[in-house]
Amino acid sequence: KDSNNLFWEGLSCNISSLKSVSKSLFSISSPQLNVVTDPFYGPFSGKMFKFSTKNKLNSYYHNIKFYKWSPLNLSNAVSNSRLGIIPLDNFNKFMFTKPENKLVFMWFMGLPAITSNTNSYCMLEKDIGLKFTVENICEWNQYINQYMDRNFLRL
Numbered sequence: 001k002d003s004n005n006l007f008w009e010g011l012s013c014n015i016s017s018l019k020s021v022s023k024s025l026f027s028i029s030s031p032q033l034n035v036v037t038d039p040f041y042g043p044f045s046g047k048m049f050k051f052s053t054k055n056k057l058n059s060y061y062h063n064i065k066f067y068k069w070s071p072l073n074l075s076n077a078v079s080n081s082r083l084g085i086i087p088l089d090n091f092n093k094f095m096f097t098k099p100e101n102k103l104v105f106m107w108f109m110g111l112p113a114i115t116s117n118t119n120s121y122c123m124l125e126k127d128i129g130l131k132f133t134v135e136n137i138c139e140w141n142q143y144i145n146q147y148m149d150r151n152f153l154r155l
Helices: 012-025 053-060 071-079 101-108 119-128 137-149
Strands: 006-009 033-037 064-068 083-086 113-116
Touching (some): 006 071, 101 113, 113 137
């Protein structure tokens, strides 16, 4: 499909990483953000206190399509997206040391992606010679706009 939809997948406890990037989305003619995650988040994986993931996401951005995590929903969300985003909080040392497996998964599914500039993503970027990491909100805006403006063909 030729769409301007973006894709994000992850644990519901990590949806706060979308907050800063969601500000970039307002400048790009409001693309739909396809999010695949659990319906609830909270302490102890949402088992003790449950908070609605969908409500939290809607407080960040208005054009979100929520998919409850399942292999089929994951496949549907990817196939209805043009670009994956993997924002990570630079100040959270645990989050910023994540490996590149999510990016490799998106590539395996035929989806290009833009990522935060973690060590693992930067090493992979250097190895393959393709620029896909960003450092700040201005670069998120710039790279998302570039991918959305191009007639980018998925492999």
